[in-house]
Amino acid sequence: MRLLCRGAEADIYLGERSGREAVIKVRRARAYIDASLDARLRHARTIREAQMISAVKALGVPAPLVLDVDVRRHTIAMQRIRGTVVGTMCSSRLAAACAGIGRIAARLHRGGIVHGDMTTSNFVASRGRLFVLDLGLSSRTRRDEDCAVDLRLFKETLNSAHAADARESWRSFASAYAPALGRQRFARVSRTLADIEARGRYATVT
Structure with missing residues (x-):
């Protein structure tokens, strides 16, 4: 090995x-x-x-x-999934990939699962599909706060690893996540995310 x-x-x-x-x-x-x-x-x-x-x-x-x-x-x-790690993508591909991550995040959250380590390094584009990796910190939960923590970590990743593209990438993520999750629940998760950010000043992109 x-x-x-x-x-x-x-x-x-x-x-x-x-x-x-x-x-x-x-x-x-x-x-x-x-x-x-x-x-x-x-x-x-x-x-x-x-x-x-x-x-x-x-x-x-x-x-x-x-x-x-x-x-x-x-x-x-x-x-082994052979492909391109989203975290290594160029700017021209990143926003579209983040939209795909948004749809995956919504499907997980609707299904009662949070990833626990939602970063661009844990998604791989391969043969037209986006794969999720490293579920070692994932858990079953339907709490809005747990979903918001997933989103907070993703925003932090965009701020730190993709600063120049953070705003556009977050908007792509949120635009795909919201309808896939459901507008009412998205509103609740968004409010919870705003509360978390206000308490800790975690992420800044809007």
Whole structure:
């Protein structure tokens, strides 16, 4: 296996499963946590992530196919999606991709799921479709505040990683998200987002 990157709680490798190219996520042991507690947490989070990938796919949202789950080793092997990460796109493509992310976010939120790490790095355009990646922090919830936190993080990402295109990209996202979520609920989520921003001054694009 070849190490692709190291995250906060897991290492991501490129390998294979059953002759197929695979991305393999390995949750690392953490020395600062009691070993038995850490093992239980990694076990639970590995199972939950696999379940959330299945739940997202059941909503009709493109996501990698789970090829293998090894709860003893705290690993998930997933189909590798070859394409362009939205976070690396040029300005001319970014706004359209953000509209696609808005539609996906609405479908997740209507289905009672929040992503938990909604950044442009966690979406890949491949063969005319937009895939959602890294559901390790996703959860089931229908609370407007949880949906607003997803949106707040996305706005923060636009501000920090795509500052020159942040305003247009956010408008593209919101213009697609609102009708897909439903205007009444969008109004509630938007009010909650404004409250969060007022409390913490998180994001600035409008």
